Amino acid sequence: MFESLGLTDRTITVYRECLQNPRLLNQTGFSELGEKLELPADEVAAEIDHLRNLGLVVPRWNIADEEYPLHPSVAFERLAARRQQEIDDLAANLKNDQVAANQFVADYSDFLVERTARDIEVLEGRERAHQRMQDFQPTKSSWGMVPASKIPSGKPSESPDQPLLERGIDTRYLFPESGLKIREIREVCEHLVEYGAKVRTAASVPMRLIIFDGDTAVMGIDPDDTSVGAVVHHSKAVVRLAQELFLHYWKHADDPFSDGPSNSREISSQEAEFLSLLVQGATDEQVGRKLGVSMRTVRRMAAKLSEQVGASGRFELGVRAAQRGWVK
The missing domain is CATH 1.20.5 (Single alpha-helices involved in coiled-coils or other helix-helix interfaces)
Known part of the structure; x- marks a missing residue:
């Protein structure tokens, strides 16, 4: 009941007995108090000490060596x-x-x-991102992964990457196949290859990514909207992840400017990607956006492949393509 005041039931019982019979508050009275409360004398002494510490048992001011219990109200x-x-x-x-x-x-x-x-570094807005890009001066390598809608065009001689190539920087570009079908873009790429750049194409490219010297990775805040800005990553973990992503696509990409033997497979990598998206249930709009081609091209591709395998519909095309091992 009085725990919040630091009093146990036993302490209250001893205090009550002392109030009713103050003479028990002496050494000879401890034994009588112990007998009355059925407590050992040492436990009674301990409870009296506790009452003293709490200020409930105090010395008399006019009689030496004598104590008394303080009135409960006080x-x-x-x-x-x-x-x-x-x-x-x-x-x-x-x-x-x-x-x-x-x-x-x-x-x-x-x-x-x-x-x-x-x-x-968070670079908000296209202009700020563009300005920051001018600050990078790689000394070893510059690897770029560029979606179809972001491939630069213009006069080949005006390419901002030409100075890198003139310094012997390992410069690589990974573009979607659809991009190089545009004459102006292909001319830029051919010009860069002449200066020593390496260009490969994949059926699709997931995002815009640039890696400088293997220690800085730049990517868009929103992969679908460059106007939002870009993010520059310097952490080793993120840069390594970006490198692994780039190298994975690079390994499976085609070299459109190679002098070696032409690819002898039955379908192109773009068509293989189209079939992969098809069996995943992607719509024509989603396929076109992923491959960077028009709806007309998507439908033409579907018609060509259907005729090639003798399929009468999209579902049958997917089944027959899988049977031929065109879909992984």
Whole structure:
């Protein structure tokens, strides 16, 4: 009942007996108090010490070596005041600790932001991203993965990457097949190849990605909208992941400017990608967007392949293509 004041039931029982018979508060009275309460004398002495510490048993001011139990009204008021002070002190300490904890969290957050800021640059807007790109001066390599809608065109001699090639930088470009079917873009690529660039094509390219010197990766904030801006990653983990992605596509890509023997497979990589998307249930619109081609080209491709395998519909085309091993 009085636990909040630091009193146990046994302590209250001893205190009550002392109030009713103060003479028990002497060494000879401990034995009588113990017998009455059925407690060992040492436990009675311990309870009396506890009452002294709580201020419920105090020395008489006019009689030496004699004690008496404090009146309950005064005793409980003092105990409550002492406990309230302890609570107030605890609350004040807790508040100070909360302030310190909040500062600790803020300092740690600042550390994370500072660390992240060193690893990531967020370039909002196309113009800011373009300006930042001019700052990169790779000394070893420049690898670029460019979707169909982002392939640069213009006069071949005006390519911003020509200075890199003149310095002997390992420059690689990975484009979708559909891009090189555009005369202006193919002319730019042919010009770059003449200067030593390596160009390969894949059925589709997932995103715009540029890797400088194997330690910086630049990619769009929104892969479908370059106007949003770009993100520059410097962390080893992200750059390594970007390199693995690029090399995976590079390994399976075609070299459209190779002087070697032509590809003898039955279908092109673009057609293989079309069939893969088809069996996944992609719509014509999704296929066209993925391959970077028009709806007309998608339908023409479907018609050509259907005629090639003797299929009368999209489902049958997918089945027969799988039977021929065209779909992995």
